[in-house]
Structure formats: C-alpha cells, structure tokens
Amino acid sequence: MTSYVDVGTIKVAKNLYExxxxxxxxxxxxxxEQFWQDFESIFVDFTPRNNELLxxxxxxxxxxxxxxxxxxxFDATTxxxxxxxxxxxxxxxxxxxxxxxxxxxxIAKMAGPQLVVPINNPRYAINAANSRWGSLYDAFYGxxxxxxxxxxxxxxxxxxxRGDIVIEKSREFLDESVPLASxxxxxxxxxxxxxxxxxxxxxxxxxxxxKDEKQFAGFQGEEETPTSVLLKNNGLHIxxxxxxxxxIGKTDRAHVKDVVIESAITSIMDCxxxxxxxxxxxxxxxxxxxxxxxxxxxxxxxxxxxxxxxRTFNDDRQYKAPNGEGFTLPGRVLMLxxxxxxxxxxxxxxxxxxxxxxxxxxxxxxxxxxxxxELLGKAKYVNSxxxxxxxxxxKMHGSEEVAFTNELFGRIxxxxxxxxxxxxxxxxxEERRTSxxxxxxxxxxxxxxxxxxxxxxxxxxxxxxxxxxxxxxxRKDDMKNETWLPAYEKxxxxxxxxxxxxxxAQIGKGMWPKPDMMNxxxxxKVSHVKAGANTAWVPSPTAGTLHALxxxxxxxxxxxxxxxxxxxxxxxxxxxxxxxxxxxxxxxPEEIQEELDNNTQTMLGYVVRWxxxxxxxxxxxxxxxxxxxxxxxxxRISSQMIANWLHHGVCTEEQVLETLKKMAAVxxxxxxGDDLYHNMAPNFDNSVAFQAACDLCFKGTEQxxxxxxxxxxxxxLEFKEKLGIRS
Numbered sequence: 001m002t003s004y005v006d007v008g009t010i011k012v013a014k015n016l017y018e019x020x021x022x023x024x025x026x027x028x029x030x031x032x033e034q035f036w037q038d039f040e041s042i043f044v045d046f047t048p049r050n051n052e053l054l055x056x057x058x059x060x061x062x063x064x065x066x067x068x069x070x071x072x073x074f075d076a077t078t079x080x081x082x083x084x085x086x087x088x089x090x091x092x093x094x095x096x097x098x099x100x101x102x103x104x105x106x107i108a109k110m111a112g113p114q115l116v117v118p119i120n121n122p123r124y125a126i127n128a129a130n131s132r133w134g135s136l137y138d139a140f141y142g143x144x145x146x147x148x149x150x151x152x153x154x155x156x157x158x159x160x161x162r163g164d165i166v167i168e169k170s171r172e173f174l175d176e177s178v179p180l181a182s183x184x185x186x187x188x189x190x191x192x193x194x195x196x197x198x199x200x201x202x203x204x205x206x207x208x209x210x211k212d213e214k215q216f217a218g219f220q221g222e223e224e225t226p227t228s229v230l231l232k233n234n235g236l237h238i239x240x241x242x243x244x245x246x247x248i249g250k251t252d253r254a255h256v257k258d259v260v261i262e263s264a265i266t267s268i269m270d271c272x273x274x275x276x277x278x279x280x281x282x283x284x285x286x287x288x289x290x291x292x293x294x295x296x297x298x299x300x301x302x303x304x305x306x307x308x309x310x311r312t313f314n315d316d317r318q319y320k321a322p323n324g325e326g327f328t329l330p331g332r333v334l335m336l337x338x339x340x341x342x343x344x345x346x347x348x349x350x351x352x353x354x355x356x357x358x359x360x361x362x363x364x365x366x367x368x369x370x371x372x373x374e375l376l377g378k379a380k381y382v383n384s385x386x387x388x389x390x391x392x393x394x395k396m397h398g399s400e401e402v403a404f405t406n407e408l409f410g411r412i413x414x415x416x417x418x419x420x421x422x423x424x425x426x427x428x429x430e431e432r433r434t435s436x437x438x439x440x441x442x443x444x445x446x447x448x449x450x451x452x453x454x455x456x457x458x459x460x461x462x463x464x465x466x467x468x469x470x471x472x473x474x475r476k477d478d479m480k481n482e483t484w485l486p487a488y489e490k491x492x493x494x495x496x497x498x499x500x501x502x503x504x505a506q507i508g509k510g511m512w513p514k515p516d517m518m519n520x521x522x523x524x525k526v527s528h529v530k531a532g533a534n535t536a537w538v539p540s541p542t543a544g545t546l547h548a549l550x551x552x553x554x555x556x557x558x559x560x561x562x563x564x565x566x567x568x569x570x571x572x573x574x575x576x577x578x579x580x581x582x583x584x585x586x587x588x589p590e591e592i593q594e595e596l597d598n599n600t601q602t603m604l605g606y607v608v609r610w611x612x613x614x615x616x617x618x619x620x621x622x623x624x625x626x627x628x629x630x631x632x633x634x635x636r637i638s639s640q641m642i643a644n645w646l647h648h649g650v651c652t653e654e655q656v657l658e659t660l661k662k663m664a665a666v667x668x669x670x671x672x673g674d675d676l677y678h679n680m681a682p683n684f685d686n687s688v689a690f691q692a693a694c695d696l697c698f699k700g701t702e703q704x705x706x707x708x709x710x711x712x713x714x715x716x717l718e719f720k721e722k723l724g725i726r727s
Contacts, residue, residue: 097499110534138258174240316331462705512543
C-alpha cells in the first residue's frame, strides 16, 4: 500500500514528497514549508472547479445524446442552434491578437519538425533532445527513400552502390537549397573561405561562390581548409562536414564526409498519451526524468551488440562567423513538456475527503518547479534563452477549460516566485468543442498560448463519441474523406493566423504514424507545410531529419503571408459540424469483419504492452505487419469505432468477442520473440490485457468523452497488484 504524508488537509505519497523535498526543491529558491502550504491551497481551491468542468462536459454530452435520439431527421441549422442554446457552441469573442513575451525563436520564428517522446524512457528522451541535428547521409542510407533493388541493399556492411546514391541525393538537396552561383555541388572538388565568402572549386577548375552569399552562416577549422561550412536556408542550418581521413570523406572529391542538417527544432517531453504513469511510483519516475532533462544531467546506458553505450546530451556547436568571430548554435532541441488533461487522476495525491487528486494540477505544479532549475541557470545547458517554460496542455474542451488552466498557471507562478506569464501553454485542438471555439480558447490564454495543433486520431475519437447516438459512423479509413476533417485542419491554421500566431507561436500538425515508411512520409507530409503549419510531429529523429527537407523546399512564412492576404474571416464551423455518420450503411459482412479485425488487432497490440509491460508508446505491427506508432490517441479512435458499431447493431457483442480472441492469437504470435510478453490466448479470462481490450469495446459508450485512460489505468493497477509491484 502507498504510504502518505499529511500536507494540511490533503495527503501526498511519501516517495513523491521525499523526491520533491530532496531533489526538486533544492536550488530553486523556494521555501520548503511555504511550498507545501501553497501546494495544499492550490489543490483545495482548484479541485472543486475541476470537478465542475468535468460535470459540465458530461451534462453537455447528455444533452447532445438526448437531442440526437429525439431528432432522427437531422437538420444542420436546428442542430447548430441547439448547440448554441446549451453553451456548447460559444459566442465568438471580438478580434484580438495574442500578446506574448519572451518566446524563444524555436517557437516564434523558426519552422521545423517536432518530436513527441515518452518522458519515462530516458533513452528516447535523450535521443529526442539530441535530435536538433541529423545526418542526411544516415537518413537517406537507412530508410526506404532508396530502394534495396539492383544491388542497393542496406544490410550488412557499407554498400558503396547505395552510398553513391546517398551522396548524389545529398548534393541535389544542396543544389536546391543553397545553390552555387553557377555549376553544381556535385562537381565540387574543394570548399574554402576567402574574404568572408564561400569559394567552391569545381572539377572544370572554375571557382564560384553561392548564388545567395547571405546563405553563408559560418565555418569550423581554418579558412583555407575548413572542417565544415555552415549554410542557412529558410531559417534552418546546413553543415557540410569535411574529413579527408574519414571512410566516406577520403573517397569524395571534395572530402565531404557528411551533410548534417538542423532537424527537429522542438520536442515535447510527454507525461501523457505516450506514458504509463498510473500511481505515485510512476509519477515520481516521470518527474525525476524531467528533472534530469531540465538540469541536463540525465543519462542512460544500453547494450548494442557486444558494446555498452552511454547516452548523454549533445554539447552546443561552435563556429566562426564569416567575419571570423566565434558564435554558438544549440546542440539540442528546445524542450516542451506535456502535462495530462483535466480528466486524469493519480493516487500520488489524496484530497481531504480521501478521493484521488487530479493529476493535471499535480503536473502543473511539479513540472514548473523542476523547470525553475533551468530558469535560474542551475542547469548544465540552456533550454529557454528567453526564460520561459513551455507546457503543452491536452484534451481541454472549450474556453472555460483553457481559462481554468490559465488561472492555475498564474497561481503556480505566484507559488514558485516566477514572473507573470513565465509558464506558456500549448492548446491542443483535438476535441470538437475546442475546434468549434478555438478563437475563444486562444483568447482565454492570449498571454500564454504559444502552440496549437491538430490531431486526426484523438479528434476523430471525440467526433465519434460526441455524436454516438445519431447512427453508425463511416469506417475509420473513410474518415479522412469526410467534410469535417479538412475543415477542421484549415480552421486551425486560419484561427492561428487570425489571432497573430505568425512570428509569435507554433501552428502544428499531427503525427506521421509509420516510422519505417519514410518514402511515403516525404510524399505526404509536405502537405502540412503547404497548409501553413510551422511545425508537425514526427515519430523519430531520422524522420525529423527527413521532414526538415520539406521546410527547405517551402518557406512557411511565405505560405502564411499568402493565407493572410487571402483573408482569415472564413468560418468553418458549418463544415466542422458535418457529422461523419454513414447515411445508408450497406457494408458487406466481409467489410464489417475486416473493420473489426483491423481495429481489434491494433487495440490488442497496444493494450497488451500498456497494461502488462508499462509501455505507453511503441511501434506496434498492424494486421499486415506494418509497424505503426501507437499511443492512447490511436486506441481512442479504434475503441470508439467498435463501440459505435456495437451501439447501432452493425455488429454483435458475440462477433466482437470472437474477433478479439482471434486477433489476440495473432498479436501473441507477433510478440513471440519478446521474453517479457504474456500470451493472451487461450486463457483469456486470466489475461488482464485482454480484459482491458474487452472493456474498451463493450464499455466504450460509457467512457467520458470516449477516453481510454480510466480503463487502462484501472487494468494496469490490477496487473501491477497481481505481480505485487503496486505502490
């Protein structure tokens, strides 16, 4: 059983209490006794308000359910009027611009990829922090951007045939992004610096400079024999590295050993959807890793073959400017932290009445406290040069919930002795009530809002649950062809630009889910840049390096200028309210079974690792053995899809249960090589993970807003207790 310490009228888990006192509070200039007084005060003041916000969510949902049951002949105008009457659709605020101060360039000025990683995995977190720079050679060589046909295999040792293609593609990138005044980087035999300019000797003996000399940013080494030449395009750096003794450099005519590019600019260190933190022990581990990230001293070791590798933070990169003066570029991304939403609870804190405390309130206090180490200069590296803390807040519904977060952050600033609006907020646009009222949501935190984004998976899960009673929804893959989705995506950019995000904050797009399919990513994800988003999520550092190429191809600020010139007055709410219900369901039995197979298989593949291994985000093979990045957002859409079809009789409970059993055997086989894995089949009643998946399907309509967290957390705690590892 968890041991607790009394903190006024509330209780705090002893291990968390000791972590805060012994590790988090020292060097923050915060008095220990005053901290705990303020800690209790915030929980006492904000818990009842959090309760009321959740009650309002459910009351609105109950009203919507009742309306759909009474209005089977759907009329869009009547429906919209109804949503306005009940307060779901808010009266729009007057035009305004965000009023932000001390926002770092990585968020305000630069456009580039963003990583999201589970904070409780030190190796992933450090990799993400270090993903600011990436080898273009490695990214091309190790992915499917180059086929493995015709002797181009990447298996085994270095393949010079494949390597030649990598070098050619990299030179093509240089020609497109930082072209020479004449000729091609492919023909270069030497790079040097003369009179503050790049001079490139070509194989015909000609010496040329850059077409745009302003793209020369700096160099390493000596002017006559630089070890690197730093160039810049669309705000992102490109570093051409030279080494005549390097295995690649010695075979290159210009001795280029690599082309290293600025890749992921920011990374969200995630306490939420990609993490399994269900009790006080888990939360303490999460916070300890965030402390290591903020102080810059987090490290980890792992085995690779016969070698033990230690992973630590990259140092900053030192260069000489064209005039010879030294300067530094960050070696790491700018880190944001994602707290949990208003729904989540965790036994790390118990309220005065013995109820479990809200995890979102706890996250706000502790992650901000920890970030103060870096703000006070007590860290090895600088994260925010402007002295801000960036907290992404997910799953907020409407402007009242954003206002609640805004006020909570203000109280935390007072508690920790931080300047007003030090705590910035990322407002995730992944719930329908937020999408429809996005302008009001931003207004509720207009001095803090530095980030908005879209996400197909969570947003679709909420779309299904909100309109559960109207009828069966279209199949999951068909959702992307429905009217509401492109309207939602356009609205997010439109509202962001209308409220002054350009040059001030991030407008983001969602995750690419297939980390092994980079060729497809390069073909499809450029649409995020063309839409005017200045960041988008990628599943790996390698994906970040490749997605960065899109930001070299297209200057996001130019796209945003065009959108602003065209006007941002358009209101997309009518299209957003087009519900993706199947007008005349005519699926064949085979199509219904195919949908059930696909959804249950991915559900089980994710849930079994979440519940029984404590893995919140992983690459899970789908039914066709294609690896997909799965987290709770993917689980939400799959579970709500099945719950909706069950609710409307498209399938039966018996059919779904039989499908779950069949797919459990498939997932068992896919995980046959994992020594930590527990088979679900054939003893289904004894498998906690299998029972969790059943709950997600058969109790899906009962879950608040279709969220999966309550079921997952309860089943994870059950499994931990079963193994005797519960705190």
